[in-house]
Amino acid sequence: MWASLRQRLGSGWKVVVLLGLLVGLPSVVLAWLGVQSVRSESLAARALFQQRCEAVAADLYGEVERRFGAFEAQLVRSVARAHEAWDVDATAAGDALSSDLPEIDGVLVLDGSGSLVYPPAWRVAPSDPAGGPGGFQDRSFMGESFDKGEQAEVRRGDAEAAAEFYAAAVPRIPGQRGKAIAMNALARSLLKDGRPADARAVWLRIEQEHPQDQDWNGFPLGLLARYQQGISHLQEGSEALAARGLASLTRDLLHAPWTYGGFAEAVIARKALLHLEAGRLVDQVPPGLRPDLEAARARFDERARRQRDQAATLALLPRLREDPTDHRNARVQYFRDASRAGSILVARVRWSSPGARRLYLVTLDQSRLLSRLRDRVAGAARASPEIRVRLAEARGGLLPLWAQSEGVAYPLDPWVPGMMLVVGRGNPDLMEAHLERTWAFRLALVMAFTTLIVVGAGMTARAILREMEIARLKTDFVSNVSHELRTPLTSIRLMGEMLAMGAVPTEDKRAEYYQNIVSESERLSRLIDNVLDFARLEEGRKKFRFARGDIGECVRQVERISVDFVRGEGYRFEVSVAPSLPRLWFDADAIVQALINLIGNAVKYSRRERVVKVTAARHRDGVVLSVEDRGEGIDPKDLRHIFDKFYRGGDSLTRETRGAGLGLAIVKAIALAHGGEVRVRSRPGEGSTFSIVLPVRGNPPDARGSSPEERVA
Numbered sequence: 001m002w003a004s005l006r007q008r009l010g011s012g013w014k015v016v017v018l019l020g021l022l023v024g025l026p027s028v029v030l031a032w033l034g035v036q037s038v039r040s041e042s043l044a045a046r047a048l049f050q051q052r053c054e055a056v057a058a059d060l061y062g063e064v065e066r067r068f069g070a071f072e073a074q075l076v077r078s079v080a081r082a083h084e085a086w087d088v089d090a091t092a093a094g095d096a097l098s099s100d101l102p103e104i105d106g107v108l109v110l111d112g113s114g115s116l117v118y119p120p121a122w123r124v125a126p127s128d129p130a131g132g133p134g135g136f137q138d139r140s141f142m143g144e145s146f147d148k149g150e151q152a153e154v155r156r157g158d159a160e161a162a163a164e165f166y167a168a169a170v171p172r173i174p175g176q177r178g179k180a181i182a183m184n185a186l187a188r189s190l191l192k193d194g195r196p197a198d199a200r201a202v203w204l205r206i207e208q209e210h211p212q213d214q215d216w217n218g219f220p221l222g223l224l225a226r227y228q229q230g231i232s233h234l235q236e237g238s239e240a241l242a243a244r245g246l247a248s249l250t251r252d253l254l255h256a257p258w259t260y261g262g263f264a265e266a267v268i269a270r271k272a273l274l275h276l277e278a279g280r281l282v283d284q285v286p287p288g289l290r291p292d293l294e295a296a297r298a299r300f301d302e303r304a305r306r307q308r309d310q311a312a313t314l315a316l317l318p319r320l321r322e323d324p325t326d327h328r329n330a331r332v333q334y335f336r337d338a339s340r341a342g343s344i345l346v347a348r349v350r351w352s353s354p355g356a357r358r359l360y361l362v363t364l365d366q367s368r369l370l371s372r373l374r375d376r377v378a379g380a381a382r383a384s385p386e387i388r389v390r391l392a393e394a395r396g397g398l399l400p401l402w403a404q405s406e407g408v409a410y411p412l413d414p415w416v417p418g419m420m421l422v423v424g425r426g427n428p429d430l431m432e433a434h435l436e437r438t439w440a441f442r443l444a445l446v447m448a449f450t451t452l453i454v455v456g457a458g459m460t461a462r463a464i465l466r467e468m469e470i471a472r473l474k475t476d477f478v479s480n481v482s483h484e485l486r487t488p489l490t491s492i493r494l495m496g497e498m499l500a501m502g503a504v505p506t507e508d509k510r511a512e513y514y515q516n517i518v519s520e521s522e523r524l525s526r527l528i529d530n531v532l533d534f535a536r537l538e539e540g541r542k543k544f545r546f547a548r549g550d551i552g553e554c555v556r557q558v559e560r561i562s563v564d565f566v567r568g569e570g571y572r573f574e575v576s577v578a579p580s581l582p583r584l585w586f587d588a589d590a591i592v593q594a595l596i597n598l599i600g601n602a603v604k605y606s607r608r609e610r611v612v613k614v615t616a617a618r619h620r621d622g623v624v625l626s627v628e629d630r631g632e633g634i635d636p637k638d639l640r641h642i643f644d645k646f647y648r649g650g651d652s653l654t655r656e657t658r659g660a661g662l663g664l665a666i667v668k669a670i671a672l673a674h675g676g677e678v679r680v681r682s683r684p685g686e687g688s689t690f691s692i693v694l695p696v697r698g699n700p701p702d703a704r705g706s707s708p709e710e711r712v713a
Contacts, residue, residue, distance in 0.1 A: 049386075049425070050408070052384070052387065053387065053407060053408045053423040053424065054408050054423075056380050056384070056387060056389065056423050057389075057408045057409075057410045057421055057422075057423040058410070059376075060373060060376055060377065060380070060389065060410075060421055060423075061410045061412075061421055063372065063373055063376050064370075064373055064412055064415060064416075064421070065415075067369065067370075067372055067373065068369070068415040071101070071103060071369065072331075072332045072347075074100075074101055075101065075332060075347060075349065075362065076331055076332065076349070078096075078097050078100040078101060079097065079349050079351055079360050080351070081093075081096070081097075081100075082094065082096060082097040082360075083351045083353060083356070083358065086356070086358070087356075090109075090117065090118060091118065091119070091120060093118075094107055094109055094118035094119060095257065097360070097362075098257075102365070102368060103364055103365050103368050103369050104362055104363070104364065104365070105305075105306040105309050105310065105363040105364060105365050106260055106261075106306060106309065106310040106313065106362075106363040107119075107360065107361070107362055107363070108260070108313065108314075108317070108320075108360075108361040108363075109358055109359070109360055109361070110321065110358065110359040110361070111356075111357070111358055112356070112357035112358070114321050114359075116317075117358075119257075119260045122212045122213070122214065123212075123257060123259055123260055124259065124260045124261065124262075124314070125218050125259050125260060125261040125262035125263070125307075125310075125311065125314070126214070126218050139216075141173070141174060141175075141178065142169065142173055142178055142181075142182065143169050143172050143173060145165045145166070145168040145169035145172065146165070146166065146169040146173065146182055146185070148165045149161075149162045149163075149164075149165030149166040149169060149185060149186075149189070150162075150185070152165060153185070153188075153189055153192075159189045159190075159192035159193040160189075160193045162185075162189040162192075163186055163189035163190050163193055166182055166183075166185045166186035166189055167186055169182050170182045170183055170186065176210060176213060177210075177213045177214070179210070180206055180209075180210035180213040180215075180221050181213075181215050181216065181221070183202055183205065183206050183210070184202075184203075184206060184215060184221055184224065184225070186202055187199040187200075187202035187203045187206070187225075187228065188228070190202065191228070191231070191232055191235065196232035196233070196235045196236050197232075197236070199228070199232050200228075200229050200232045200233075203225035203226075203228050203229050203232070204225070204229065206221050206222065206225040207222050207225040207226055207229075210222065214259075214264075217264070218259065218262050218263070218264055219264035219267075219268070220259065220264060220265070223249070223253070223264070223265065223268050224264075224268065226245065226248075226249045226252075227246070227249055227268050227271065227272060229245055230242045230245040230246040230249065230272070230275065231275075233245060234275070239279075239281060239284055240284045242275070242281065243276065243281045243282060243284040243285045244284075244285060244286075244289070246272045246275055246276055246281070247276065247282065247285040247289055247290065247291055248289070249268075249272050250269065250272050250273065250276065250291045250296055251289075251291055253265060253268065253269045253272070253300070254291075254296060254299055254300075258303055258306075258307060259307070260307075260310050260314070261307060261310040261311035261313065261314040262307055262311075263304070263307060263311075265303070265307070266300060266303065266304035266307060269296075269300040270300065273293055273296060273297055273300070276291075276293060277293060306363075306365075308342075309344045309363050310363055312337065312344045313344060313346055313361065313363045316335075316337055316344075316346075317361075319335075320335060320346060320348065320361050321359070331349060331350070332347055332348070332349050333347070333348045333349075333414070334346070334347055334348070334414055334415055334416065334417055335347075335348060335417065336416060336417045336418050336419070338393060338418055343366070343418075344363060344366075345363075345364045345366045345369070345416060346361055346362065346363055346364065347361075347362040347364055348360070348361060348362075349362065366416070370391070370416070373391075374391075377389045377390075377391075386425065387423060387424075387425070388423070388424055388425060389421070389422070389423050390421075390422050391412075391419055391420075391421060391422075392409075392419070392420055392422045393418060393419060393420075394409075394411055394418050394419060394420045407422060407423060407424030407425070408422075408423050408424075409421065409422045409423075488520035488521070488524040489524065491516065491517075491520045492517050492520050492521065492524075495513040495516055495517050496517065498513065499513055499514075519565070519568070522565075544587040544590055544670075544673050544674075545587050545589075546585045546586060546587055547585070547586075547587075547588070548583050548584070548585050549583060549584070549586065549588060550581070550583060551581055551583075551584050551586060551591070551616060551623050551625070551694070552577040552578075552581050552616055554586070554588050554591050554592060555575065555577050555595070555614060555616045555625065556575070556577065557588075557592060558592050558595045558596060558599070558614065559573070559575045559614065561592070561596065562596060562599050565603070566599065566603060566612055569603050569610075570610055571602075571603055571606075571610040571611065571612050572610060572611045572612070573612050573614075574611070574612070574613040574614070575613075575614045575615075576613070576614070576615045576616070576617075577615070577616045578615075578616060578617045578618055580618075581616060581617075581618060581623055582618070582623065582696050584623060584694055584696060584697075585674075585697060586674055586694060587670075587673075587674070590670045590673070590674075591625070591670070591674075591692075591694075593666070593670065594666070594667045594670045594671070594692060595614065595625060595627065595692075597663035597664070597666060597667050598627035598663075598667060598690045598692075599612060599614065599627055600663065601627075601663055601664065601690075602627055602628075602629035602631070602688075605629070605631055605632070606629035606630065606631025606632070606687065609630035609631070609687070611629065611630050612627070612628070612629055613626075613627070613628040613629075614626070614627050614628075615628070619693060621695060621696055622676065622693055622694050622695040622696050623693075623694050623696070624691050624692070624693050624694075625691065625692045625694070626689055626690065626691040626692075627689070627690050627691075628687065628688070628689040628690075629687050629688055629689075630686070630687040631687050631688065632684065632685060632687075633682045633683050633684040633685055633686055633687055633688055634680070634682040634684070634688055635684060636684075639680060639682065642664055642680060643664045643665055643667070643668040643678065643680075644665065664678075664690075667690070667692065670692075671692045671693070671694075674694050674695075675694075675695050675697065676692060676693045676694045676695055677692075677693050678690065678691065678692050678693070679691045679693065
């Protein structure tokens with residue numbers, strides 16, 4: 001294969017090899033370096049994004065550290081004040097601590113033995129519906145009359161009988177809470193029996209004598225009595241009194257302390273709001289006493305949420321009494337539980353003074369504590385949409401799936417145990433697609449430029465080889481022209497000397513010599529004209545003079561000029577001109593020269609069957625002039641180069657026949673100057689047909705810078 005390629009390239013193979021080494025090899029190296037650069041850029045982009053994630057995470061973690069640091073300082077000061085005031089008024093000290101910081105949802109205080117000393121027992125929700133702090137584990141002490149009242153009320157629906165049984169039971173029940181529960185049952189039965197005034201009197205007594213006692217379900221009987229008085233007014237049709245009472249209850253619920261970990265206040269508050277909204281009952285409250293129902297609902301929902309967190313804290317109280325596993329030597333320690341819907345965060349503060357040791361369990365509002373962090377997270381997301389920042393549960397220290405691509409996680413210990421701040425890609429699929437598109441674009445760019453270099457090198461090699469070929473053809477051209485000039489000159493000189501010396505014996509022979517001298521002179525003249533015409537064409541100085549005329553007459557003129565030459569070479573010469581050919585704009589001398597060149601080629605390269613045929617025929621919107629021979633034909637590989645300057649085919653006949661390689665190039669230039677074209681049809685062994693197609697135009701071809709009848713080519 002190498003030998004075949006070397007043979008095709010000829011002497012230019014060294015140039016090709018040199019270009020391959022100087023251009024091809026560096027191109028391959030540059031392509032490889034480009035691919036590596038694109039890959040390195042992709043890795044650098046990932047590393048840069050990782051650094052950005054770490055910077056964002058560190059900044060947000062610093063915000064958490066600053067926020068909790070400031071909160072801890074305030075909490076420690078509040079606990080110190082409460083501890084100092086504890087012996088004066090423990091309840092007031094605890095209430096002050098509970099309301100001192102907006103981030104506090106509730107406070108439990110345990111003494112050195114682990115017993116609950118704040119809030120007071122009556123303000124703590126029972127841990128069991130049947131009892132609790134200050135409650136009862138059974139209800140047998142309520143007496144037989146109370147049991148009969150419940151049976152009459154619940155089973156038989158006899159409110160009148162139930163009221164009688166409850167009234168009899170009240171003075172017999174020991175303890176204030178039991179009496180208050182029985183009195184509430186009595187008032188409820190009286191209301192069902194249609195005696196709202198009597199029921200209201202009992203509830204008023206409960207409100208005055210038992211405001212802090214709770215029923216079996218932990219409802220404060222004082223608040224429940226106030227609500228039921230409003231309902232009794234509605235039953236009587238006194239909407240104004242009902243509205244005033246329910247509005248007063250709503251205002252007090254907004255400001256009074258609620259049961260720690262309870263739910264009764266929230267239930268009573270919602271029921272009071274519903275009644276005030278029903279039928280626009282609130283409109284009957286005097287404007288100065290009328291509550292803002294929307295604001296009240298939002299406040300009640302917030303306090304209900306606090307009660308739920310407090311209830312969760314009560315459920316975890318056995319665990320919170322124990323020392324947490326914490327390696328920090330800190331006064332404030334945090335405990336978080338996420339085993340239920342939502343999560344609670346509790347700060348534990350141990351405080352000791354001479355003679356007193358207490359554990360403060362502070363239930364915290366996570367949303368408020370982390371609100372500034374969430375704002376910063378939202379700001380980071382707006383500033384860098386490609387980055388996603390979330391607060392997530394720590395699952396064995398593993399990153400969430402969405403953050404595992406160049407993601408970083410900062411655990412929020414010790415402040416919010418079990419949570420971590422995760423920073424990762426906003427949309428991994430989109431980012432990966434972007435990186436892939438960038439990689440593909442850069443890679444395509446590298447490959448495109450590499451291809452351009454290779455193609456450029458190939459075109460350069462081809463151009464060099466072409467120039468080398470042209471240089472060789474020019475050398476052959478000079479050699480051929482020299483030979484072509486020498487041959488007629490030698491013949492003319494030889495025959496002239498013989499005539500001058502009188503060495504030609506007969507008159508017929510002298511006439512033949514004279515005719516040969518004229519023929520060789522014409523041959524020499526045609527060769528010189530071709531060379532001069534080609535030079536003028538190459539330099540753009542060739543002038544064509546167009547005139548409207550009969551193209552058939554031009555063909556006949558060629559016949560008259562060439563017939564003796566063709567027949568003298570032993571060829572049969574046939575000329576056919578179609579009738580009624582259109583008149584054309586053409587340069588007669590140029591067309592004659594082109595046809596003579598084609599006829600000369602037919603004579604020189606046609607040895608198989610000695611026939612030369614010239615035709616002029618109508619062709620679509622023009623005229624076609626053809627010169628046909630029946631020689632050996634042209635090799636297909638030479639057809640595309642046959643009209644190139646200096647080109648001569650590579651067959652044996654061409655090598656044996658001398659020529660300059662300019663005739664067909666001149667024919668092509670003449671055809672193009674007339675706005676036409678030149679064609680060739682040839683098959684090896686069947687001969688060739690060269691055709692000049694001249695268009696029919698109303699005006700001569702455009703000749704910028706020339707007269708309408710003159711064109712420079």
